[in-house]
Amino acid sequence: MAEKKREMAVVASQEQLADGIFSMWIQTEAAKTAKPGQFISMYTNDAAKLLPRPISICEIDAVEERLRVVYRVTGEHTGTEEFSKLVEGDTIPIIGPLGNGFPLEKAEGKSVFLMGGGIGVPPILELAKQIRCEKTQIVVGYRDEQTFLKEQFEENGKVYISTEDGSAGTKGNVMDAIREQGLKADIIYACGPTPMLRAIKAFAEENGITCYLSLEERMACGIGACLACVCQSKEKDHHSNVHNKRICKDGPVFLSTEVEI
Amino acid sequence: MAEKKREMAVVASQEQLADGIFSMWIQTEAAKTAKPGQFISMYTNDAAKLLPRPISICEIDAVEERLRVVYRVTGEHTGTEEFSKLVEGDTIPIIGPLGNGFPLEKAEGKSVFLMGGGIGVPPILELAKQIRCEKTQIVVGYRDEQTFLKEQFEENGKVYISTEDGSAGTKGNVMDAIREQGLKADIIYACGPTPMLRAIKAFAEENGITCYLSLEERMACGIGACLACVCQSKEKDHHSNVHNKRICKDGPVFLSTEVEI
Amino acid sequence: MDMKVNIAGVEWNNPVTVASGTFGSGAEFAEYVDLNRLGAVTTKGVANIPWTGNPTPRVAEVYGGMMNAVGLQNPGIDLFCERDIPFLRQYDTKIIVNVCGKSVEDYCEVVERLAGEDVDLLEINISCPNVKEGGIAFGQQPKAAEEITRAVKKYAKQPIIMKLSPNVTSIAEMAKAVEAGGADAVSLINTLTGMKIDIDRKSFVLANKTGGVSGPAIHPIAVRMVYEAANAVSVPIIGMGGIADASDAIEMILAGASAVSVGTANFFNPAVTMKIVDGIEAYMNKHHFETVKEMTGFVK
């Protein structure tokens, strides 16, 4: 009872990876139990900004009890801007790990796509590190040549890149990369903007591929109590008793056929 | 037009003088024109706490463009607590110098009392440094033996101390010190809690002594526009057209006979 | 020193509960909070049938608080009785069931259904849109509020707390109306209606356009309303609105509340209620209050 808590994580390091994209390692107990695809709620130190910022776990170092988050600063005077100014030794309140993460076991013996787009790329890294499967094909889409995390992906599978401006890899999005390269897979794990996920869902369902999608929504509690962050579910959900699932608690990862996006 | 502004002062140094009493030197343009008895509005960096904290000027270094403030931390989670955590190089938004200060010229050739009580002690220091008069008698009252600024007062006049608990100087308040020592003066300048100022006002008026009092009130604008910080005036005030004077703009220093306290 | 309070005949171990809709039925928060240390758990509003709620985004951050338009999504009273009541009954805490509806009949149906259930108090959320009256909330017209109170009281076996909306000209009048209707207690405030616009996208931040503002930003308004309501009626008041620490809760009690609810603050720190219970206790010790009742309305 009452075994979880909001904790003051300590910033271990922070660096900028690309325009507006920051990477931060934090010292936290959450690292002990974290799994790929889970997220943490990060809180600001600004008394005007009280809601959590949900940020996916990008890497887990269970031994050193550290988590890595990679995030985009969405604008001036935002919480993420505040995060980007933290330096080693600063503290940041967090709750986590939250949500269910990607079902790794489903990949066993299969050929997989690990797909990430934009700021949905980071959670794919820890997934790539932990997944045990026949063939790891990492398909990641960026805006431009600032292909953050690419080197690390290359250590963990075969990497295919798409960029919106064509400055690296396939010009277009991750689906374009798959088509261009004629890639095939038995199972997909994906995180990214909704239009990308919609396209992947359609592709997977047309081709009868099992597909897991990590969704996003505005949150308040982050733990399943407030019903802020729902997505529509195909079947009536057993918890809500309506066609809604909580992204923070029942997700953020869902089987593509479970949800309407 | 529009020659004054809110400025980001830089903390030059901070030290603790006594339990809950802090001293901070700040680098600021306000030092160029500041006079003893004036104050500055200090702003927090906490988005929940938006009003200014009016703090008296304790010392002025016009050459280095620095001001010293000495202030009490009034409790946990207060603005003054936040100030006490600032360190060299931190910035703090301020406006000032504000108000009118003590009329130094009135002391010429006279025997004076410079009286301070509690957190009303600090502004007396710069006053003591600048005043030119026949005889400077500094009468300062403290709670206990933590007689902050005493050494500096001793460099600027004859110092008489009172303490509530009798641990230093006269046991009691500043009026007790005057009576015990049988001190006399032609003019009084005082700052401190209202009960002390009331006693000084009564004493001065009974003895026909010219007396200047520095008053306190909750403020919002600090510049005379909002009418938050009024005190009652004996005569109808020419600005307000009622029996109210603005402490921030018309004061904080008033002739004792002008105001009802 | 005794933290117990008696609200309409029901004794709570301490004066702290959670605000409806911010705590589910407690299951998720039980991982962060010892539910036995709450005076009561107030559940998310429940209707006669399941409600889907509003489209997303349902929440937005505002200065010093948040805005929500969850739209009273709920699983309906049947699943609630089957699942949530037995869960909460495992704990040494009182159960307050928050009830919503779109017509007087909806409310009465839920209240009647709960009459046979092992719950302690019912809180009637009259900020719901009254479909028959063109969507204006029951809680914005004294007459409608009085009538709905009288109607649910006919079916109620548990004491009834009427939960008032702050979006009214006179909270005192609303409190008097529900007291006249037979309310056993009054709780306030629900959220203040607000709006946020994303100036870059040139659109409303919430899918519902408007939402209810809650959190520290509304606290002084809530304290004033609790004070006014407490001076208007003699039934106990459960005070809420922006309580984020013990000091906020104590302010509410000194203004006239017999108990307090903590809502939005649970989202910044899921264990905040524990600190609030401890803080009230420490304050009572320091200021020599023997009972919460002595504190209630102490500042006049």
Added chain:
Amino acid sequence: MDMKVNIAGVEWNNPVTVASGTFGSGAEFAEYVDLNRLGAVTTKGVANIPWTGNPTPRVAEVYGGMMNAVGLQNPGIDLFCERDIPFLRQYDTKIIVNVCGKSVEDYCEVVERLAGEDVDLLEINISCPNVKEGGIAFGQQPKAAEEITRAVKKYAKQPIIMKLSPNVTSIAEMAKAVEAGGADAVSLINTLTGMKIDIDRKSFVLANKTGGVSGPAIHPIAVRMVYEAANAVSVPIIGMGGIADASDAIEMILAGASAVSVGTANFFNPAVTMKIVDGIEAYMNKHHFETVKEMTGFVK
């Protein structure tokens, strides 16, 4: 790109004014702000005779804002006309005189007195306590609001802005009432009534017990009310409540305001209005708005 706005026939250089009571008559702020760069200056409420106002403390800090109970201290209309109007006339800005009173006659007296003065607009603050009606504000009853509007219009030579209180059940109804009474424009919101208790001293922080809450904390409520009022009436709306930066001001305009007033934010930064004027201009350039009118009510 043109920042000019036309409010009830009066052309302002830009849509930014200051909220009554937060800026005096501009003399003190003139040291921090170039008054020529304000669309208009709205003065502190003035009555037929001098008012002493409330005892102190008159202000308190609240989370994300403040509370005031200045009590409309003012020097009376005679000194105001003699001193404040000539001061403001030195600048290239419009003059909006905010008027208060305790009876309909009080208001009419001030409005009549101002008919012969060189001022541009009158703003009637109907949040003042109506002494004849037991102290309830004119601005909390649609009928009283309509009547006072009609009464002052009889004496007015300048266009009349009716300033609405947010402490009402329906702001749309209030806006309609003053429009029916002949208002040329509507401004909102005035402060929300709040209360703060010092738990250590066990007393109210303000001598007046209650005070008006203003500042960023109330902004989402103000935006909602501006939106509702703009959709209820066809006269122009001056939006205010918690505007602290250009983005807050733009939100208000997109919601339906033709101009905006900045109040409490002047106390955190006396030159904030200059940044707001610049920020609105930058936004209009970026988002290709040619006029403020195009922006007004753009988000529906």
